[in-house]
Amino acid sequence: MSKNCTESSRNATIHIKSSSLISFIMIILFLSLSCGPRRLIKNNEMDDTLTIGTISFDGAKTIKEGQLRKAMRIIGEGDEYSEYKIRIGLDNIIYYYRTKGFFQAKITSQKGKFYPEKNRIDLFFTIDEGKRERIASINFIGNERIPDKKLSKIIIFRKEEPYDYLKIFTSKYNITSLYAQRGYIYAVVTTSPEDSFLIDNNLVFRIEEGERVFVENVMISGNKSVRRKVIEREIVVKPGDIYSPEKIHASQQKIYATGLFDDVKFEIAGIKEQKTNVDIVFKVLEGKTKWYALGLAFQTPNRITTDIGWGNDNVFNNNQSININYTYTFNFEREVWGNLEVNYTEPYLFSFPIKFSLHLFNEREVTYKIENGSQSQYFANIYGINSRIGHSINMSTELISEIKMKKAIINVIGDYKPEKDILTNSILFAYSQDTRDNIFNPTRGLFLLTSVEFAGSIFKGDNHFIRYIQDISLYRRVTRRSVIASKLKCVYTQPQKGGTGESISVDERFELGGPSSLRGYAESSIGVVDISGKRSGIYLINGGEEFRFPLYKSLGGAAFFDWGGLWLNKEDITIKDIKVGIGFGLRYNTIIGPIRLDYGYRLTDRTEQYKGNVYFAIGNAF
Template sequence: MEKPSVRKIKYAGNHIYEDQEIADVVRTGTGSILNLYRINEDIERIKSLYTEKNYHNCEVTYTSEMLDNNQADISFNIEEGDKLKVKQILFEGNKFFQEKEIKDVIKTDEKGFFTWITSSGELDKNELEQDVYRIEALYKNNGFIDARISDPEVIFEKDHILIRFKIQEGDQYKVGSVNFNGDLIVSEDRLMQTLKMKTGDLYSREKLRTNLFAITDIYMDKGFANADIVPAINKDDESKVVDITFQIEKGSPVYIERILISGNSKTRDKVIRRQLAVYEQQLYSMSGIQRSVKNLQRIDYFENVDIKTSKGSREDMLNLDVEITEKATGAFSFGGGYSSEDSLFGMISVSERNFRGKGQILSAKAEVSSSSTRFTLSFTEPWLFDIPLSFGIDAYNWDKEYDYYDKDSKGGAIRLGYMIFDYTSAGIRYGYEDFTIDNVNTDFTEVDEGQYVTSSITTSIGYDSRNRPFNPTEGSDHSLSVEYAGGFLGGEIDFTKYIAETGWYYPLFWKFTGFLHGKAGFLDDRSRDDIEIDYERFYLGGINSVRGYEWQDINATPENEDEERGGEKFIQFNAEIIFPILEDINLSGVIFYDMGDAYTKDEDMELEDLYSSFGGGFRWYSPMGPIRIEYGQILNGNEYSGGRWEFSMGAAF
């Protein structure tokens, strides 16, 4: 008898999924020949669909209704059951590690008090399979080279799930001798220095892999891109020791034949090539490739950077394929708001960080607030004459109302900078400023009215290894600058100012980043006695120094004087923990602790009596630029003493 064809497919009892959602996984279709084998497969697919939402006790049956014309209607009858969660995870055979230590490394977890708002207790079979390898890794990375973990036993009860892992720990082994055989291109001592697992350490599979990569990197850095390094393990069951011998075949040296760049529709090839730490016809270098990727990421022209290898024209040749994805580097932004320093403000700016695809930086900005009006224009050529010599020119007009006087400035600067080593640069800047001081409140400041000229040269040296300019997660940023004004340069203002700054970023755990920052300065004022340059002195307080205090709250004014006075020297420390909140929009959170003070020239810097504060806030890399909103709580000994919200638009520290 000929098999009937399917006229219609029905679904009954389903509430969690719509009919169409179930139909999407069912292979039997209308018009197809009724096939019981395929029907049973469809039942399993429907069950799997429900399993994805933790309905593990779902039951599915089918009925068929025979019709005229050799046709049939199929009905899938679904009993969804209850949503099941993991109630308990059991371990058998574990003696060395406690249950809690094992549970800490697996992804499957037990339902808890907050199960109704979290995913705790949900069973993901893929993760459960990986948990076997996670437990095995825990043991094998702690000396248990023979540890075995059975497939987990999953028990579906009426209203919950039980999971049982059976563990065979075996014995714990330490590392005995570590040897190297074969083609050695560096000394054994040099190879031994790279190892993370040495004689006497507990055997660790992960550290063995790390050691293998470290040795491989040494060979790949010397041009041996095809080096074959195999660790041979000899296990002594009596002494519980593992001897490791690395068998090394270096192969032939490999050279970079061509560097091929793709994906750059705007950025010129030479702008990309000058960031590369490897060159055509040189020996292959893994560290050079890694440094090249980091350099290209740091200039922030590209969404993605990838460097792959491909075969060259000979066996000893490789091509490097530099694949990049460009991103927008120009920005037009405007906005307004409230700043803790300038009150109400408005801003409009136009900038291009990759002007004409040559890597040049051009920017214009206007800022107007209730106490300040500033216009700036800036241009930078980072590679003058195609060498790592940067050239820049700045011009500005800045009218600023301070608390006790007004300063109207017009000026400009010419800058030169040179990249000495990787991440290390030196710079020199000549600045000229013509400014007027007026509306002086002589009851509170010694600043004198009049028109002045500041002519200065600033020399600086800096080191910047941060992985990105905004919200970095690793690297450091250090600088030392000396500004000399007056003297043979002319002008009425005569001083030397020294500034030293350091900042360290390091990963903590998950995506949390630690940041330690320090800054100190000294001013040697050589101006005439009738010229007061308090505006060049140091004040602390505000979002870029000791948060919680207003700007100029921390100063060097003697206790018996009313006239506010900045310090000839200062010091500040900042510690932060930064963490992502919404990564898609670059929103981060921060908690911090600040310390600092300003001092007169003859005053001792007493670090135990620094002003301090703590707090937290948010940082957002918005289309208008970096925005910071932070609250600082002042600490006065062991007591709290007020605090304030801070807001700014611009870079941190």
Template sequence: MKGRRISRMQVKFKRNVALVALLAALQAVPSVAQQSFVFNTITVQGNQRIETGTILTQLGIQRGQAVSAADLNDAIQAVRASGLFENVDADLQGGTLVLRVQEYPTINRISFEGNSRISAEQLATLVSSTERRVFNPTQATEDANRIIQAYANEGRINASVTPSFINRTDNRVDLVFEIVEGAVTEIERISFVGNSAFGDGRLRRVLDTKEAGLLRAIVGRDTYSPDRINVDRRLLTDFYQSRGYADFRVQNVDVALTAARDAYVVTFNVEEGPRYRMGNVTLSSTLPEADGAAFGNILRVSQGDVYSPTSIDADVQRIENQALRLGLNFVRVNPIITRDPASLRLNLEYRLERGERLFIERIDIEGNTTTLDRVVRSQFRTVEGDPFNPRAIRESAARIRALGFFSDAQVNTRQGSAPDQVVIDVDVVEQPTGSASFGVNFGSDDGAALVASYQEQNFLGRGQSLGLTLSTGETNQVLSFSFAEPMLFGRDLRGGIDLSYRRTESDYALYNTSNFRFSPSLQFPISERGRIGVNYALTYTDIFNVDDDASELIKEEAALGEQWSNSVGYSYTWDSRRNGVDERTSFGFRFSQDFGFGDTTYIRSAALATAQTRVFSDEVLLRATLEGGYLHYSDGESRVTDRYFMGSRVMRGFRSGGIGPRDENSDDPLGGNAFAVLRLEAEFPLGLPEEYGISGGAFLDYGSLWDVGKQVDGVTIISDDAIARAVAGVSLFWTTPLGPLRFNFSTPITVEDYDNTRGFELTVSTAF
């Protein structure tokens, strides 16, 4: 097809010179220009695919209709403007109007050439031109611009896209987008002007945009994007205001290209303003039916607190929810803040006012090609016909974004069919929510393992989560399956099923074990930040391949054979953190109990409490965690498959099975029915570029594992009492695409001679 490809799309519309001259002549003579024309016959020539009736409809002139010269000109222009024809000519032959058209070709095939960074499948979603539809040059140009913008979002601002076509038979063309991707234009430096309360390094960690560096291939956010900069402005504002800087604002953001046009320099010019604390906090009402005394006891913001708009919004939400519980609709809370610059205090008045009487007519959802409407609707606490509450709608929008199913979610309102009706428009842009992986995992306790996994957070667009993991390694084989429905029966009720099988062949034990667990569960909220979960569990355990040199206690437990047990349990979790807020201080708590029944009767209790805060201008993170568990049998005895073991994820500095009760003769770790550990740690920057994701830390762990709960003839159990150990060390944190890795270098402070310590370990860093 050489020679038939147009190098650059330049489709020129031909003009009917004769017709233009005729119409001009008609209008040049007033008596003629005012003359009416009547066509007894209108014929169309040259059309192949488009019906004559369709063209006549576009022309808008009926046979026998009197039209002026201007009307005739407008009619012909309307046919041209339809975008269906490359050329339109018209001849006046007495009482006959002859319309000659040349149709645009049909698109036979759409292809992309020169692309490697963005796949053809992704590019196809950007273009509006469609195969087997009429080719439109304007549309092709718009498609090319969208592709250019997609490359610009990837940091390739010098990319160029040229739409061209190859002629085929039967008035068809192949539309080809010729792409020159160009090099990545990275962000070389991000700096701040006007900041004094927080350093550049701390503020860079707040931003979604990152600087490019040695690891730019895995950073993914080191290219310039105007949309991302707008998000960064909001993130900075939220960060400062949640720490008391009520007057903070981003004055402007300077974005400049380097001289070589291969990198950006981004500068945020900020104005911090003073840091405020709360002064007097009061509540008043302008409504006779709303007594302010009924709301005062639910306020959480108090005098002396650091100013935080999020805390104020939470109070407003509580007040409005209380009004609804009291049967008061259309009550709005207006938080009125007055400044006291001398004392740097903000006096706050929550004023209850009458809101506008508006009702929700309907909720329209657009953009969700995979996710079902009901998944989005479930994030609204209001339905059609309910009173309209702007704050509730904003909170619903935040919940939709927090799902993680959409790259963008906009919730707007507009006038409904009546003055008191409101239509809520939800526009979402879906993003991938599933992942499949196959690779090698490594941990200091379990060694190397081959891992295959599949995770989907929006299964079949229903908002359900599905997980399947298969791992086979040196010491463990694991198969796990999980499924959860977050809105069971259309309510905030999370139903889940967990199934797992684990087989261990540990180097530190002279026996093997296998465990199976099936557990359905339900979880629901009982307060603003607290949730209750209930569960049932069917458990199978077995101890086999016991070595002759193993502990007699282990042999006795293995002789019991396969064991099945049933249990029911509950859990309570409380978390002070709020979505979307980078908080300085936060707290978390979890407590659970499982009650075993059947051949054995037991109660397994576990608790975890965590507190963390940032100091030194938020540069240093301090965290304290207290964790413990207790297993009590009222009928029967625990086995090694039931008791606790303290690995590196619980207490650092020890080999797996290296702490706690053990057989003096065989040196087998026996586990314990009780454990407790206090973990103190700090995380701080090392002065390296933030985009590397590397920071340092220090830790101190203090705890113990004890109480086998039985005695066996001929077995001497050592360390069966609560003998405390202490370990200190330093850490290196590295955030990688494989996960947040943590390298610990530890040294024992207080340990027993028979403990098995470890000076170095590699783990996956976790947070509560």
């Protein structure tokens, strides 16, 4: 009995000496209400709701207590006490044990410890898990078209493993999917009932294969301005083909990937009636093909960017696209950056599944640098054309070849008369793989780019090198809304014709540091100082880890670790030059990626005055 209850009893005893029998009975009733195990005094200051404190399990040797609390589902710690919900929760635990092969599991005792001053009760349950049944043998019955050996490879458990309902259910799904891929979409897979399994621990998959299904017709509806031919060439399933869910979904994705439609759905006519010949109907909702864009953004440390663009995704009514974009950036030191781009894409070159694109660009830059106490201006006017041919192996993989021609006019004297026109002609070969679920804000998947570029030599020009690039980003979902993102980028540039790093012009070098590469450092602050006053190099390594997690609705947080190094000459490469930065940030998620605010703190090259760097940017760092 609690202290409050004891004091109430003592006061009641004193009162009994001078009161009648009726008063005594009333006091007993009062005590039963105030000190009972289920309810406290109900008044203006106290709540009469009995809540559950902790839930503990004794005897749970195989399954962890946390998992058992989750298995209760209907009730948990902190909830209002309910004997009915507790009973259902215990039944859920026994069911969970059965799905894991403990068919004799039972609750042997239930206890509670009541805390009247907190109106809380802790629950204690004792479990007898019993014997865990194991699968002695696995057999398939009814499979005539797919052999046992093939089916055995797609089930996710083996003989002598413990019985696990989830693994068995997943294996049934895998078998059904395999049959569907071969056109047997009406195949039904069942397994041994529990009581039958417990006789000899033999797990039997019973398969009703059904008839193979074929595609009779492929139809399209909803298209008004988009030609039927544009849609048909994206459909990989044809009349007369064996019905394949994979091909139908791939066709849906390819139609949507044209960018001409806001929505793409499909219906299967005849599948409800289990016909052996079905019709596939792709229903499309056309979107706007012409677009305009106007943007204004602030970029740390002190840049303001304006952007204007126009595009048409169906220029000649054959899914050709063209877009023009101009970006103008300036800061309060009168430095300016301008970038004009024109892009044209032909998705089917000469009606073959080869994508052709043309990219014209002009980049202008006016910046200032201070050297030996004097300030000078850096001018750059770079323009060129890139011609690319790509072939998609599948929805996520592409082979690319690109011819690049560029002319750079660079001057640091103070007028716009060029010292030299620098020509760079090159050819690039690349392999790209992109399995990200969202290109703007991925939660799982992989981005991989491997390329080799040959510049100069037989292609002439002023830059002569061979460059290898390996760029990898990996995204793994930790919980339903939290993600770990990893990146690694390596660049190796080998100067040709006896050249060195200094022989590679500044417009063909790489930069490191800032919000998109190595946070904790200022933008372009790692490497060797070049003629523009920034730092650059041709040998690069840059990695990072970022943990992204939700905070409230669209607001999220991140903690990151970046590292990397940049060198101009190979003989200067040393691990001592690797820079490291850590930090955290906030994310506001939008449909085009997050708006982020990061604080980065470098662990290398610190000084007494250094307080870290703050970055404001749109889009993820990687």
